[in-house]
Amino acid sequence: MLLGLGANQLLADMNRLLSLLFHQGVLDEQFLELQQLQDDSSPNFVYDVVNIYFNESEKLLSNLRGLLVDKEFSDYKKMGKHLNQLMGSSSSIGAKRISNICLAFRAASDQNNRPACLRALEMLENEYCYLNNKLHEFFQIEQQRVLAGGVRYPIQQQQQQPPQQQ
Template identity: 55%
Template sequence: MLGFGADLLWADMNRLLAFLFHQGVLDEQFLQLQQLQDHTSPNFFIGSSSSIGAKRVTSVCIAFRAASEQDNRAGCLRALEMLEHEYCYLKNKLHELFQIEQQRALAAGVRYPMQHQ
């Protein structure tokens, strides 16, 4: 049974995920990958997948490719600017999400293995 603190963190994580889905930042691919994570591989997302369901980043990449194929320099520059913005936003939100998950796991008594850098 999860402790009270873990329950609150779980609710925080679910609210953040719902927000990211509503904003179109993530898609169903993220949930599918999240389901593959279990207690034997708690750090599954670290280097395990090139696609995490980042819907808005994918859309911007498609726009960049289209502009590139049309030799549209202004479109490429606009898409690169948007890509930087979307990437930074996604990175920050995923960092927030993983921090909540780590706190929730610690509150529930689950320990992640230490990473050697």
């Protein structure tokens, strides 16, 4: 048996995880288009783009949270700007459910509906955590697959006894 076969199993695990996320509506085809842009010249392209997305989204969620925590809050236009940014970047990586929650959040903010905005923020934060955890898991499996794929030595070679001294 070759260690390289482990890479095939890890690839199957990656595909199962992606399949689940598509089936749940967490991701859409935009994520696949992002993957197609990755090649040997930029092997970490998807990881890098998604990492930037998570860093920026964390700031936007923090800003939204900050606006809604303020009891005197009335600047729904400012909230709309943050939501538009989050919706745009979510769409660009294929984060479908986050984009959809942003739409509902935006509708609530357009109506100056603070209770609905608070509910939408909670949903958004939960969805963000779920996506973050699942994509983190995906990239961990991918990293293991790359490492497993790079090693092509039969297992027996690693278990051989050292040569006897004469």
